[in-house]
Amino acid sequence: MECGPYELIKESSECKARRGKIYTARGIIDTPVFMPVGTQGTLKGVANELLSDSDVQIILANSYHLYLRPGTEVIKEAGGIQRFNSWNKPMLTDSGGFQAFSLKGIRKISENGVEFQSHIDGSKHFFSPEKSIRVQRDIGADIIMCLDECVSYPSDYEYAKNSMELGLRWAGKCKEEFWRDNNFSKTRQSLFGIIQGSVYSDLRLKSTYEILNIGFGGYAIGGLSVGEPKEEMHSVLENILPVIPSGKARYLMGVGMPEDLWECVERGIDMFDCVIPTRNGRNGQVFTSFGKINIRNLEFKKDFSPLDINCRCPTCKGYSKAYLNHLVRSKESLYLSLLSLHNVYFMVNLMTTIRKSVETDTFFKSKKEFFEKYYSRNQN
Numbered sequence: 001m002e003c004g005p006y007e008l009i010k011e012s013s014e015c016k017a018r019r020g021k022i023y024t025a026r027g028i029i030d031t032p033v034f035m036p037v038g039t040q041g042t043l044k045g046v047a048n049e050l051l052s053d054s055d056v057q058i059i060l061a062n063s064y065h066l067y068l069r070p071g072t073e074v075i076k077e078a079g080g081i082q083r084f085n086s087w088n089k090p091m092l093t094d095s096g097g098f099q100a101f102s103l104k105g106i107r108k109i110s111e112n113g114v115e116f117q118s119h120i121d122g123s124k125h126f127f128s129p130e131k132s133i134r135v136q137r138d139i140g141a142d143i144i145m146c147l148d149e150c151v152s153y154p155s156d157y158e159y160a161k162n163s164m165e166l167g168l169r170w171a172g173k174c175k176e177e178f179w180r181d182n183n184f185s186k187t188r189q190s191l192f193g194i195i196q197g198s199v200y201s202d203l204r205l206k207s208t209y210e211i212l213n214i215g216f217g218g219y220a221i222g223g224l225s226v227g228e229p230k231e232e233m234h235s236v237l238e239n240i241l242p243v244i245p246s247g248k249a250r251y252l253m254g255v256g257m258p259e260d261l262w263e264c265v266e267r268g269i270d271m272f273d274c275v276i277p278t279r280n281g282r283n284g285q286v287f288t289s290f291g292k293i294n295i296r297n298l299e300f301k302k303d304f305s306p307l308d309i310n311c312r313c314p315t316c317k318g319y320s321k322a323y324l325n326h327l328v329r330s331k332e333s334l335y336l337s338l339l340s341l342h343n344v345y346f347m348v349n350l351m352t353t354i355r356k357s358v359e360t361d362t363f364f365k366s367k368k369e370f371f372e373k374y375y376s377r378n379q380n
């Protein structure tokens with residue numbers, strides 16, 4: 001059996017929300033799931049043992065960045081990314097395709113792949129679909145992704161169409177390279193295809209059908225959460241998710257605000273990733289049961305309560321808002337870890353709540369209760 005199969009356990013009677021499991025060589029992932037992003041193979045400022053204690057099930061790393069530093073030959077010699085970073089749980093790597101979006105000024109896209117100029121030393125590197133797969137194979141994550149281009153929003157129709165069709169050709173090459181070593185692929189990794197097409201319904205449907213025709217272990221939806229209105233994102237999901245077989249995992253790339261998790265699970269998404277919890281934590285913004293707060297604000301200077309009375313993370317159990325406010329305003333680096341860790345706990349606990357709501361068939365009741373509390377701070 002190929003690594004990474006999805007088992008559908010329960011569907012909500014109220015909406016398209018699903019409860020399932022993804023099986024990997026390094027463990028079973030309960031879905032819906034949120035994956036924190038560790039670009040360099042680690043979450044900035046957060047030790048892996050603290051992540052394990054938070055019940056994080058899987059983390060995402062960036063193959064492009066790991067390829068540049070420390071280099072895939074180092075990771076391969078160490079025995080793969082999980083041995084290298086001491087994370088004995090599942091991992092996912094992206095393909096380098098997001099860098100075709102984020103490094104727009106220092107990359108060139110052609111039929112054969114993407115040429116990057118290193119942000120570290122200016123050296124040039126070329127990622128073909130085949131090389132992207134070889135890089136991810138050497139890194140050794142449990143789930144790996146096809147090379148694609150994430151187009152910006154807004155994007156004109158012809159550009160989105162040409163980019164999507166190029167991505168389909170790359171997807172075929174990725175799969176061919178992936179299966180070149182059948183034994184390795186079947187036992188160690190799962191390859192996910194990526195659906196593109198910007199916000200154009202016909203392009204999204206064509207991409208979906210063609211990616212399904214190629215056939216992958218799971219299916220990701222890319223190119224959303226890049227500036228389009230939420231209504232456009234929801235429309236795309238409602239358009240294409242019914243086409244994807246129920247026995248395959250559905251991964252919405254780059255989405256991670258609490259409200260988006262509820263809305264997109266409601267429409268049938270199983271997997272999410274985003275840098276927001278850790279990035280925002282490093283900037284002083286904290287997610288709580290009662291809404292978002294900026295801990296650097298003066299109102300918390302003498303607030304000796306925890307960040308969130310409903311949270312059992314080490315930050316909330318050990319430190320007050322006043323102390324965290326002091327750390328942030330004093331620019332003491334400890335706050336980077338403490339706030340990031342709390343936000344990760346928040347996301348993990350939120351996904352646990354969502355999974356339970358599907359199991360008990362109380363999705364809309366649980367969603368309503370969450371948002372009544374989450375938005376209550378702004379109403380006071």
